[in-house]
Amino acid sequence: MSEMIREDGRKFNELRPIKIEAGVLERADGSAYLEVGGNKILVAVYGPRESYIRRLLEPNSGVIRCRYNMAPFSVDDRKRPGPDRRSSEISKITADALRPALMLENYPRSMIDIFIEVIEAEGGTRCAGITAASVALVDAGVPMKDIVVGCAAGKVNDEIVLDLSEYEDKEGQADVPIAMMPRTGEITLLQSDGDLTEEEFAKAIDLAMEGCLQVSELQKEALMKRYSTE
Amino acid sequence: MDIVPEITKQSITNLVKNDKREDGRELTEYRDISIETNVISKAEGSARVKIGGTQVIVGIKPQLGSPFPDTPDLGVLMTNCEMLPMADPTFEPGPPSEDSIELARVVDRGIRESELVELDKLCVEEGKHVWMLFIDLHIIDNCGNLFDACELAVMAALKTTKLPVASIVDEEVVLSEDETFDLPINNELALCTFVKIGDKMVIDPTLSEERVASARLNVGVTKDGHICSMQKGGKEPLTKDEILYCVNTAVGKVKELIEYL
Amino acid sequence: MIYVENKDLVIPGQILADDEYYSGRGTFKDNGKVCSSLMGLVSLRNKKIRVIPLKSKYVPKKGDVVIGKINDVRFSMWDVDINSPYSGILPAFEVFGREKKELNKVFDVGDVLFLRVVDVDEIKKAKLGLKGRGMGKFKGGIIVDIAPTKVPRLIGKKGSMINMIKDKTNCKIVVGQNGLVWVKGDEDMEQLTKNIIHLIEAEAHTSGLTNKIKNKLYLAIDGELPPEEVSEEEEEFVLEKPKLQNFKEELEQEEREAEEKEAAESPEAEDADEAAEVEETEEDNAEKDEKPNIAEVIEELRKKNKNKDNTISLGDNSNNSLILNNK
Numbered sequence: 001m002s003e004m005i006r007e008d009g010r011k012f013n014e015l016r017p018i019k020i021e022a023g024v025l026e027r028a029d030g031s032a033y034l035e036v037g038g039n040k041i042l043v044a045v046y047g048p049r050e051s052y053i054r055r056l057l058e059p060n061s062g063v064i065r066c067r068y069n070m071a072p073f074s075v076d077d078r079k080r081p082g083p084d085r086r087s088s089e090i091s092k093i094t095a096d097a098l099r100p101a102l103m104l105e106n107y108p109r110s111m112i113d114i115f116i117e118v119i120e121a122e123g124g125t126r127c128a129g130i131t132a133a134s135v136a137l138v139d140a141g142v143p144m145k146d147i148v149v150g151c152a153a154g155k156v157n158d159e160i161v162l163d164l165s166e167y168e169d170k171e172g173q174a175d176v177p178i179a180m181m182p183r184t185g186e187i188t189l190l191q192s193d194g195d196l197t198e199e200e201f202a203k204a205i206d207l208a209m210e211g212c213l214q215v216s217e218l219q220k221e222a223l224m225k226r227y228s229t230e
Numbered sequence: 231m232d233i234v235p236e237i238t239k240q241s242i243t244n245l246v247k248n249d250k251r252e253d254g255r256e257l258t259e260y261r262d263i264s265i266e267t268n269v270i271s272k273a274e275g276s277a278r279v280k281i282g283g284t285q286v287i288v289g290i291k292p293q294l295g296s297p298f299p300d301t302p303d304l305g306v307l308m309t310n311c312e313m314l315p316m317a318d319p320t321f322e323p324g325p326p327s328e329d330s331i332e333l334a335r336v337v338d339r340g341i342r343e344s345e346l347v348e349l350d351k352l353c354v355e356e357g358k359h360v361w362m363l364f365i366d367l368h369i370i371d372n373c374g375n376l377f378d379a380c381e382l383a384v385m386a387a388l389k390t391t392k393l394p395v396a397s398i399v400d401e402e403v404v405l406s407e408d409e410t411f412d413l414p415i416n417n418e419l420a421l422c423t424f425v426k427i428g429d430k431m432v433i434d435p436t437l438s439e440e441r442v443a444s445a446r447l448n449v450g451v452t453k454d455g456h457i458c459s460m461q462k463g464g465k466e467p468l469t470k471d472e473i474l475y476c477v478n479t480a481v482g483k484v485k486e487l488i489e490y491l
Numbered sequence: 492m493i494y495v496e497n498k499d500l501v502i503p504g505q506i507l508a509d510d511e512y513y514s515g516r517g518t519f520k521d522n523g524k525v526c527s528s529l530m531g532l533v534s535l536r537n538k539k540i541r542v543i544p545l546k547s548k549y550v551p552k553k554g555d556v557v558i559g560k561i562n563d564v565r566f567s568m569w570d571v572d573i574n575s576p577y578s579g580i581l582p583a584f585e586v587f588g589r590e591k592k593e594l595n596k597v598f599d600v601g602d603v604l605f606l607r608v609v610d611v612d613e614i615k616k617a618k619l620g621l622k623g624r625g626m627g628k629f630k631g632g633i634i635v636d637i638a639p640t641k642v643p644r645l646i647g648k649k650g651s652m653i654n655m656i657k658d659k660t661n662c663k664i665v666v667g668q669n670g671l672v673w674v675k676g677d678e679d680m681e682q683l684t685k686n687i688i689h690l691i692e693a694e695a696h697t698s699g700l701t702n703k704i705k706n707k708l709y710l711a712i713d714g715e716l717p718p719e720e721v722s723e724e725e726e727e728f729v730l731e732k733p734k735l736q737n738f739k740e741e742l743e744q745e746e747r748e749a750e751e752k753e754a755a756e757s758p759e760a761e762d763a764d765e766a767a768e769v770e771e772t773e774e775d776n777a778e779k780d781e782k783p784n785i786a787e788v789i790e791e792l793r794k795k796n797k798n799k800d801n802t803i804s805l806g807d808n809s810n811n812s813l814i815l816n817n818k
Contacts, residue, residue: 025371026283027318030546038271042370044316048548048576059614062576067315067323072366073273073289081312081366082325101504103519103528106550109614110576115316115323117370119287120270138503141546141640143528145519146504183504183526223502223530227545227696233572235560236601241633245678252682 007168012161015151015211020132020222022139028115030140032222034132037165038122040074043132045140048110056111062104063111066095068129070118090126091116097130097150097179097189103143112142123166127152130179130189135219139226146181147219148188151211153178153204155196160203162211176204182216185209232320232441239442246427246439253282253436258479260434265382265490267390275391275413279383281434283373285317288365288383290391294354294403295362305352305360309338311367311380318372334367336461337380337421340450341365344458346417347388354396359403361393363413374437377448378487381421386491389415418453420487422480426468431476433483447473449480453488457481497535500696501527507540517542531640532696545696549575549639549669551617555608556626558634558667559619564595571606571619574636574669579617581606586621603629603673605665625665632663632675635685637692639670644695645688652691652701659708660684683711 005011016037025031028044035041048062056063068090072078083091094116104112114136116129127150134148154164156172164175174194180187187209196204242252249257261282270276275290297304311334315321326334341347352361365387367380391413395406425435425443432439440446444466450459457477462468493508495501507518508525517529518540527533531544551557551573559579563570571579581604583594598604604627609620621627637645645666646653657664662676662684674684687704694700709717 025285025316026373027371028316029548031316040270042316044370046315046319049319050576050578069314071270071287071289071312071368072310072364073270073276073291076272078291078293078364078366081310107548107576113315115314117314117316117368119368120272122272138530139546141529141544141548141638143517144503145521145526145528147502181504183506184521220502224500227500227530233560233562233601235603235634236599237603237629237632238634239601240631241681245682248678250678250682252685254682 006156006161007171008165010161012159013207013210015163015214016165018215018218020135020218022135022222022226028136028140030136030138030142032132032135032139034128034135036124036128036131036163038120039118039125039128040120041125041128041132042117042119043129043136044115044117045112045133045136045142046115047112047140048104048107048142049113051111053111057109060105060108062102062107062109064095064099064102064104064114065111066091066098066114066116066133068094068116068118068126070121070125074118074121090129093189093191094126094130094133098133098137098148100186100188101134101144101146101148101181102137103145106143112137112140121166123164123169124152124177126150126189127177127179131215131219135222138223146183147216148179148181149212149216149219150177150179150189151208151215152176153208153211155194155200155204160200160207162207174200174204176201176208178205178208178212180209180212182213234438234441238438242439242442243428246430246432249430251432251436252438255434257430257432258483260378260483260486261436263382263487263490265386267386273387274393275387275389277383277386277390279379279386281375281379281382282436283371284375284379285369285371285373286376286379286383287368287370288380288387289368290387291364291366292391292393293362293364294359294396297353297357297360301349302357303353303360304349305347306362307338307342307347307349307365308362309334309341309365309367309384311337311369313369313372313376316371317369321369321372330369332461332463333376333380336377336448336450336459337367337384338365339459339461340381340419340421341384341388344417344419344450344452344456346415346419346452348414348416351414352393354403355398359396359398361396363391372437374440375423375434377423378421378434381419381450382487382490385418385420388413389418389491418488418491419450419458420484421448421450421459422476422483422487423448424476424479426464426466426472431472431479433479447476449477451480451484453484455481455484493535493540495533495535495540497533499533500531501533501542502530503528507533507542511538513537513539515539515541517544544640546638547640549573551575551577551579551608551611551615551669553608553611555668556623557606557608557617557619557669558629558665558671558673559604559606559669561598561600561602561604564598564600567594569594569598571604573606573617573619574639574667574671575617577615577617579606579608579619581619581621585609585619598628603634605629605667605673629665629673629675632673633681633685635672635674635688637670637672637688639668641692641695642666642668642670644700645672645691647701652704655701655705656684656687656708659712660687683708 019035021033024033030045130150155174156168179189264280266278269278273289313330392410395409424431426445445464448461505527510523514520514525527542529544531542534541559571559573562572567583569581573579606619610618660680665673
């Protein structure tokens with residue numbers, strides 16, 4: 001593969017430009033802002049806090065609640081406000097992707113809320129949401145085993161490529177978003193959507209994991225920058 | 231619900247009594263204001279406004295639709311506001327609350343009643359096709375005075391909104407791929423919000439000032455000094471003198487606010 | 492093998508050291524490595540690594556002094572918001588004993604109190620009490636809210652920071668371990684103190700802070716810088732070589748004195764701020780892991796025992812766990 005140039009001029013293993021900033025909101029306990037390609041994602045974390053929704057709480061551990069939401073103006077055709085089936089699913093898998101890293105046993109019967117707002121969408125918002133949510137969780141001071149990071153690989157024009165843009169997602173043959181804990185390499189989110197051979201899938205997951213490691217460095221930089229003196 | 235500590239009520243009230251505020255401002259002084267426009271490339275108009283720590287984003291999306299039967303040749307404005315749970319620990323996910331609907335309607339009233347958007351120019355084919363503008367407000371950080379921030383954001387976004395040129399070909403609406411026109415705007419306005427603390431009116435309240443206030447007054451004024459919308463909120467009444475004071479102050483302040491646009 | 496230095500800023504998941512190091516608060520062991528679970532500053536003593544978080548919610552601990560707000564009045568107790576994921580309760584008998592009184596005539600919704608955490612149950616609900624000097628309802632003043640992890644910095648080494656602020660602004664200041672601070676004084680000074688406290692919070696992880704704050708205070712109040720520069724501050728960032736012996740002696744000393752204290756309880760009241768602050772000092776040193784020489788330690792203990800009442804348990808002092816681990 002290798003020499004193929006993509007629709008936006010990227011190499012097969014090249015990420016879109018990324019910008020991450022930690023601690024962008026006043027009220028939230030932790031927050032982060034992330035841009036990747038044309039995506040603009042804002043995440044706020046509240047908690048651990050008391051919750052009056054008792055049935056959601058657990059006696060021996062804190063719980064997380066995640067809400068992924070797209071702004072009506074984030075897509076070409078205005079989206080009706082409020083949750084739909086897609087955003088409900090993404091909320092669930094995002095919570096599942098983040099949970100393995102969280103150490104909530106010191107906060108029994110408490111709740112952590114993660115609010116992911118897609119201000120503008122351009123393909124790959126779920127991975128971007130997870131990446132930004134992790135940074136916001138660290139910013140909130142939630143104890144974690146690792147900083148979960150998300151990235152996708154996929155198949156476009158029969159080639160396995162990293163970090164699909166909106167155009168590639170629409171025109172491509174497959175999309176494999178993953179999230180992982182970079183220290184151990186364990187995978188906490190995996191979806192696959194489209195047609196892949198076994199070999200192609202193996203390639204895609206390797207490439208996505210490589211992408212995750214690159215994004216992970218940017219997460220760390222963003223956190224360090226927030227507290228660097230000056 | 232979040233209970234305000236008794237001593238906080240006292241200290242804020244005492245400060246205001248002495249014409250002082252917890253952040254060192256004067257009673258008629260705004261916090262720092264910043265406005266950025268075209269922040270969402272997928273929206274035809276957009277803005278992000280910060281007043282102090284308060285932060286709102288607005289996106290404007292046009293859609294072709296049918297006009298209302300009583301105004302067959304006028305475009306349609308729809309203002310919607312989401313008080314996102316990210317903005318404040320007391321905001322809950324779910325359908326818009328009463329507060330959020332009031333906020334959207336007060337902001338909408340200013341735009342609508344000042345008639346600053348030339349709705350007749352948003353008509354593509356009378357009785358059949360007009361532009362509907364969806365104005366979606368996203369509250370992302372609530373540090374008080376959402377009203378003024380939202381109105382400024384909507385005003386800034388409207389001023390930078392561009393619509394595709396539409397024409398009728400064989401009784402079908404055809405949108406131009408590359409030709410756009412600026413949303414026709416013939417005026418500007420801003421909202422000034424006051425709250426009553428003790429027996430004084432304070433402009434641009436912070437969150438804690440809002441929480442100890444007994445009443446609220448929003449005054450919408452156009453660039454040329456006309457009052458186009460007002461709303462009184464809060465538990466306690468206001469006197470006529472207090473209201474007139476606010477109107478008078480607002481007429482002067484709005485000029486300052488419009489400078490930011 | 493250790494991969495970080497003392498006071499390094501680290502993030503969750505970061506590998507700090509190999510197996511031969513002990514995993515303290517804010518860290519965990521995984522696959523033979525000590526890793527950080529928080530964003531914070533490394534604190535290294537002997538072979539024990541801890542991470543002091545930059546931000547964290549207050550979790551109630553027996554013996555802590557906190558500032559709380561009455562959220563509800565119930566049949567035989569008050570519900571108290573203690574700025575934590577866990578609310579507190581103040582049972583009526585902690586206040587009245589066996590006497591029957593109308594609760595809301597004593598403390599009503601919105602009142603702010605200085606309280607002690609008497610007990611914490613298995614689901615972390617805190618039982619609160621008012622036994623101690625200066626405990627009870629605040630009248631007047633303002634409440635300043637900071638991250639609970641920044642409390643030690645606000646107190647400063649042996650109270651150096653807080654005392655400087657008090658002296659210069661003439662405000663009374665009470666610090667709760669839950670990150671709420673009560674300030675009372677001249678109206679303008681209250682506001683100045685609030686701003687100074689927020690500044691300390693924002694720059695808690697930087698060095699040279701005491702001097703910086705001192706300059707700010709003098710500039711704001713006198714319009715000019717303090718007469719001479721004091722350079723003790725940097726000391727706070729130099730950690731002395733660990734002296735395990737000292738800690739043992741210190742612990743024994745502390746236990747002895749506590750026992751003596753228990754025997755002769757002294758009921759007289761003192762300023763609330765004194766009580767709060769001295770304990771914070773202790774917490775401060777524990778947090779910073781920097782133990783000065785033994786003479787200072789003893790001096791401090793003497794002072795501490797003179798001022799505080801005996802409900803503070805020795806068990807929550809992190810020094811203990813260190814010693815146990817190293818035995």
